[in-house]
Amino acid sequence: MNGLRASWAKVASLAERLSERDKEIIGHLARVRLLTGAQLERLSFTHHSDEHQSHIRRRVLKRLVDLELVGALERPIGGVRAGSAGLIYCLGRMGQRMADLLNGSTPNGRTRSPRTPGDMFLRHTLAISETFVSLVELSRQTATKLRTFHTEPNCWWPDGHGGFLRPDGLVIVEDDNYDATSWLEIDQGSEHLGRIRAKIAAYERFAMTGTEGANGVLPHVVFATPGDSRADAIAREIANQGTLRMTYRVTTQEKLAATLFRELESS
Incomplete structure (x- = not known):
């Protein structure tokens, strides 16, 4: 043997x-x-x-x-x-x-x-883990349930151009009537806003292909930041892009789990 x-x-x-x-x-x-x-x-x-x-x-x-x-x-x-x-x-x-x-x-x-691992990777990964833990905790308290939580590379998705969209996570939450699918971008406040624009552009190029995303839908993209000032800065960047094909949300990491559950309200 x-x-x-x-x-x-x-x-x-x-x-x-x-x-x-x-x-x-x-x-x-x-x-x-x-x-x-x-x-x-x-x-x-x-x-x-x-x-x-x-x-x-x-x-x-x-x-x-x-x-x-x-x-x-x-x-x-x-x-x-x-x-x-x-x-x-x-x-x-x-x-x-x-x-x-x-x-x-x-x-x-x-x-x-x-x-x-290095400090930046460590804190980024633990921020993603905290999202998972918070979603599990909320699931125990409400009728909304966490159906899917994938991290990279399992959450990556073909971009229609030979490469991949590379979100930090994929979340699907559901209740008795609907489900809501979101790609997560866990922002640590260390990236230049030009990188945020590049991510939005990549998602928009994917939307232009007309192909389905995870769960057979076009997921919402949710940016989660360390604090309100960074969230405001990313929200302004999104607003400055004009008309967009995909839906984007911006929140803080502290409020992320609750924000993902509220996505069902707009389903």
């Missing part, structure tokens, strides 16, 4: 010993790549009382790290005071194989040891 098959057999054996919550955590990390301890607590440990949530989360994640299903990055968020809630988690090497198994796919290339 070669090394790949031996590893796959070990993963299959380990999968039989995992709880549904273990599998859920692996699925969340496979979906968004990075999550803090606090974000994972909000996703997978809310059925415990507040006084026990953090303790159980620490114990469960330590076990998953020891099994190499989950990896903890070297750089926490929030400094020393954040404690384990500020630790950043990703899939470990065994977890990458486990995600393939749980998705019903075959081993997909080599696994990689967890590595701490």
Whole structure:
């Protein structure tokens, strides 16, 4: 038996010993790549009382790290005071194989040891993760549900010109009557506004092709920014483009989840 098959057999054996919550955590990390301890607590440990949530989360994640299903990055968020809630988690090497198994796919290339990315990538990815967590939380409180949440590259879409539109995410929310599809652009305030114009131009070129986008519709494009002043600047850029074929929204990252749910109101 070669090394790949031996590893796959070990993963299959380990999968039989995992709880549904273990599998859920692996699925969340496979979906968004990075999550803090606090974000994972909000996703997978809310059925415990507040006084026990953090303790159980620490114990469960330590076990998953020891099994190499989950990896903890070297750089926490929030400094020393954040404690384990500020630790950043990703899939470990065994977890990458486990995600393939749980998705019903075959081993997909080599696994990689967890590595701490650069600060800009880290914060951008965690901003996308926070959108996912907030949408899950809102889904628990309302009749509107999160049906789809894809991150790059799974959210990329053929642009009709031999390339791809490359949004940061694809979100589909639904209620009993409608669904709403949005491409996400998570802005960190670091890009020149010329880059925003270029993104709008790329979406408009796609709209001109007359082809369908994700979910068989032309999704709305939602820009989410760190704060109101940046949101105002991007909104002015969109307004300055004149008549547009696609629908654009601008909001802050803090209000993004609620904005996406409100998209159903205009469906």
